[in-house]
Amino acid sequence: MLHGKLRIHTCRVILLTSLVWFIIDVIVLSFYSDCIGGACKKFDDNDNTIVAEPLIDENSFNEKQEDSINEPQNRGPGLEGMSQTYRPNTLKRWRPAPVVPQISGRPGEMGKAVHIPPEQETLMKERFKLNQFNLLASDMISLNRSLSDVRLGGCKQKRYPALLPTTSIVIVFHNEAWSTLLRTVWSVINRSPRPLLKEIILVDDSSEGVFADHLGKKLEDYVAKLPVPVHVLRTEKRSGLIRARLLGAKHVQGQIITFLDAHCECTEGWLEPLLSRIVEDRKTVVCPIIDVISDETFEYITASDMTWGGFNWKLNFRWYRVPQREMDRRKGDRTAPLRTPTMAGGLFSIDKEYFYEIGSYDEGMDIWGGENLEMSFRVWMCGGQLEIATCSHVGHVFRKSTPYSFPGGTNRIVNHNNARLAEVWLDQWKEFYYNINPGARSVPVGDISARTDLREKLQCKSFRWYLENIYPESQMPLDYYYLGDIRNVESKNCLDTMGRKSGDNVGMTYCHNLGGNQVFAYTKRQQIMSDDNCLDASSRTGPVKLVRCHGMGGNQAWMYDEHDRTIVHVNTGSCLTKPDNSDVNLPVLKACNREEGQQWIMNSDFRWQAKKNHNDER
Ligand SMILES: *[C@@H]1O[C@H](CO)[C@@H](O)[C@H](O)[C@H]1NC(C)=O
């Protein structure tokens, strides 16, 4: 009995003491928080230090209130967003890393191009084959090479929060060259504020042959001496990017995971903008601007801050120009984070817990391809946001061809991955993918139930919502009447892009019913489009060209009359007509004459999708 009472008493004392400490904590924290809010003195023990104030971006604050895609309770800059997601005592005080000094006389300093003397050209070509970049040039450049500060002027003045979370850098590689891999590592060490850099995790996805020599024990011995903890993990067999990244992520000890490619160079101030966005809202996935390191000369070339990520019907990731709509949202401020519909996928930061909450990666995907779009759609549709921090620049060696082998064949793997992505996330718009790429229909997608369950569990929005709210400029039209081939009544032939590029004439040939180059969409905006090109005519007699869709009507507006079956070019009033005898593969534009050569059928396998609106529209 006595024991029992004593125990209860002890418990009470412990509870009370804890309570007192808790209250003290809260008081201290709230005082401290006021400091963060900017009411306190600045953190100025060094003239060059970034000031201890959060990045309060008035523009985005106003924006957030009127914008329906944000959940206000989780958003808002500064403290509210922060205290809900990161406890201040887990964050770190930091200072910008010192500028990497130029080593005079070394090739490639300040990001300059390296030119190989003619007598070494044979050797250069020999070495080029190993990695599909100029390895000889790379080997001549210091691992610590200096770079110029490529940021916009406004970025250099930006103030970031005084306290930021730590990050682990995860770098996956397969058969990587020594100098590019280690230059990536050194650029991270040299240009990241040290308190924020928890560790670097290198994941060797089963490098083979000559690569195994330097990427084995030699690498482990080398990284053991580096001034930052660097771990080398290895997959047992070739696992591909996705599974190797998951292995790396599993060992992450920092609060944020930053994925980098293995042939990158981080520039001055690259990390702070990424971490700052996440500390404001942990459901933000942030990419740097990916600059170009020339595969020929290793010159550092700044990329545009006016491009964002999109995708085409084939589900290839593509860079497109940022539309005016997004520039307006940012009030014309090019240093403000850019909301991008998709990301390239190689380089980004994400909160570690959020990475798992949102479903990490689709483990049913193989080797490479599609995972970046999958994550992009998932983040947007399931309540997160995807941004490019235009003040963060990381260079990447872009290659003209891949040096990697794809067990099972590149096409098969990419089709498999993209088909999974289409099945899980694209809803009815998956038809655009299957129609333009009919080969994907026969590739087994495997079991996707775990991913569809995830979509259900996270209560993700529809792809229509994504197209309406995040990517109205998409090449996949939001509203379309028809998707399929366009057949001439008289000749029985079909319109065909012949695989031609923007600026070329559209063609016509026998109907093969396989989709591909014969698939067109007729959209609510009166476009006749194939992937990112639209039928376009600039005179009443043609020619009819494929031109990159601009969405502004004009020369790209066509009116299909279901009853007459004519396709009338709105600007000129001319009718799309079957080819003349002069060129049997070239449809033309002529004055309308009601003959069968001007009648077209859009009804093969596909349904009219928005018939009601179709009539309203006219
Ligand atoms: C890079 O610079 C650091 C000092 O900033 C030095 O310790 C290190 O040895 C250098 N690394 C190489 C490979 O030159």
Ligand SMILES: [Mn+2]
């Ligand atoms: Mn790469």
